[in-house]
Amino acid sequence: MLGLFAVAVGLVITAVAGFLTPGVPGGIVNFTGAQPSGQPVNLTVQTFGAIGTGPHPTWVSYLVKSPQGQWVHSTDWELPANTVINMTVIQYDSGSPLRNQQWGQVTGTIGNTASVNGKALSQYDSNSGNGVGHTFTVPALGLDIPLVAVPSTSKNICGTAPCASSFDHNTITFSFKTPGAGNYSWQCFVPCGLGYLFGNGGPMSTQGYMGGFLKVVA
Amino acid sequence: MSPQNSKSEVGHLRRIAVVWVVVSVVADLLFWFLVGPHVPPGRMTETAINNQRTFNILFVIALPVLIGVWVYLGYAATVWSAKRDGAPESVGGEAARTNQKAQVWWMSVTSVIVILLAVYGFYAVVVEHGSGGGEGPNPVWSPEGAIQAETAALGGGSSWTPGHVLVVQVIGQQWKFTYRYPGFGGFESDQLILPNHTTIAFNVTSLDVIHSFWAYQLSVKADANPQVNNVAYTETKQLGSFVVRCSELCGLWHGSMFNDGRIVSQSDFTNWATSTQTANAANTAHLPPFAWTYVPDANGASGGFYPDGTFTPYSPSEIYGAKSPAS
Structure with missing residues (x-):
């Protein structure tokens, strides 16, 4: 009896610990020394339908290209303050309409514009075309970019990360300027947590998958 | 004695x-x-x-x-403290x-x-109509002109001018509040800007889980529930900045669900609202018609109901995002 109780307690502790520490990957990727002080910093990420590894291989997530050129599973990035960030998002995922079309509008970037495969984008109607795969949104900075999806009918969709450029993808580029030092959370506003209530559980509610921090340092 | x-x-x-x-x-x-x-x-x-x-x-x-x-x-x-020499208490006991x-x-x-x-x-x-909390979907009181302004907003014929009640819709979503201004074409913004010396009719709702709109310097706090329009009235009296926080634990980024707001002069507000209306016009065209609530429908990866570009009106609700499965 005592043994069963101990096993039950162990299972509960394991479950709670697993919930509280759901395998945060990566750590912080540091871009502060990537360029001479005051020069723009290039930040490249890719997003896809399944990370393929770790405790949640089927979850959607991001990889970031480190200054050393390696793809790293991390959503916490250290950036220099008051610096222009030239960001490139390689979007391999299919899409859906936005729950709130407000996030279909590009805001907070330099010029309030982005480009998708070289074409200017100021807003995207997520209820038409391929929909939006994800958004890159930093609420505290008013920064929002809809990441236009690849067609869900595509026969060349990347299954698991890291995705090679031979797979169908959209390349979204934009620039923004970091503010003063501080931690600024970013997240996706597409309910992309497959299989979870309203799509906002799982990767949407776990640090290190569809959200993270811009750690801006002086 | x-x-x-x-x-x-x-x-x-x-x-x-x-x-x-x-x-x-x-x-x-x-x-x-x-x-x-x-x-x-x-x-x-x-x-x-x-x-x-x-x-x-x-x-x-x-x-x-x-x-x-x-x-x-x-x-x-x-x-009256007891003396150390054993003298009896002057007051106490039965007396x-x-x-x-x-x-x-x-x-x-x-x-x-x-x-x-x-x-x-x-x-x-x-007399003071409570403490500024949400009054629910059917408030037992309303400031003069509020019902007319809200009715006009719902009908799509709203146009705000100084001296009249301003209807502002607060939309909670994991994890950000956004604000619709039906008096200016129904544009939506992540900024909450209000004109001074104006009665504000906050209409608060949510697209997903329960949030709570709390602008404590305005002394307004109203729960944002999906498919519920929670009304809260106030009248602006002073220029300045205030903070909006979500006061209902709503998930991973609840702690980040806050934004600044401002009370500005009526002329500054009109300038901001008209310029934002123009700047957002292309995106506003893709928003659903203004409604009190919006169906937080199963959509996206969780539901797989891909849109066909047709919104099915749910008067007085409207669908944000995908088409309703029932339609």
Whole structure:
């Protein structure tokens, strides 16, 4: 009896610990020394339908290209303050309409514009075309970019990360300027947590998958 | 009780009463004039002013009670403390427990205070319309012109001009509040800008889980529930910035669900709203028609209902995002 109780307690502790520490990957990727002080910093990420590894291989997530050129599973990035960030998002995922079309509008970037495969984008109607795969949104900075999806009918969709450029993808580029030092959370506003209530559980509610921090340092 | 003891007791009470009255009056005046104007939530709206006044009145009533206890305690400890030489207590024991006069005074004073608080409470609810919380989908009261403004907003024919009620829709979503302005074509913004000296009709709803819209300097707090329109009224009184926070634990980024807002002059507000209406026009065209609530439909990866570009109106609700499965 005592043994069963101990096993039950162990299972509960394991479950709670697993919930509280759901395998945060990566750590912080540091871009502060990537360029001479005051020069723009290039930040490249890719997003896809399944990370393929770790405790949640089927979850959607991001990889970031480190200054050393390696793809790293991390959503916490250290950036220099008051610096222009030239960001490139390689979007391999299919899409859906936005729950709130407000996030279909590009805001907070330099010029309030982005480009998708070289074409200017100021807003995207997520209820038409391929929909939006994800958004890159930093609420505290008013920064929002809809990441236009690849067609869900595509026969060349990347299954698991890291995705090679031979797979169908959209390349979204934009620039923004970091503010003063501080931690600024970013997240996706597409309910992309497959299989979870309203799509906002799982990767949407776990640090290190569809959200993270811009750690801006002086 | 001997006449000498009775005379002595009256002397004690008189001294305590004098000290209590003097200290209480000084403390109340100092609080009312020096501290009171700075007590949260401040004076940015009529609701905030009412709440600040209510707090200050309660404090001014409570302060003499607190001081009365302290003065009595201090006096008793100083004058009536037991002597080390074994002298009997001058007051206490059976005489204190059966002091009817003291009991009657104590019960009368506390009863009067409680009754006064109840009367003031009714006044605050009836005349000041409560504390600025959400009034629910069918408010029992509304400021002059609010119903007309809200009806016009729902019908799509709303156009705000200074001096009229401004309808602002607050939309909660994991994890950001956004704001729709039906008086300016129904554009949506992540900024909450309000004109000064204007009655605001907040209509609060959610697209997913329960959030709570809390602009504490405005003294407005209303739950944002999916498929519920929670109405809260206030009137802006002072220029300045305020903070909006979500006060309902709503998931991973709940702690990041806040934004600044501003009360600006009516002309500045009109300029901001018209320029934002123009700048957002292309995106506003893709928003659903203005409605009190929006169906947080199963969509995206969780539901797989891909849009066909047709919105099916759910009067007075409308669908944000994908088409309803039932349509």
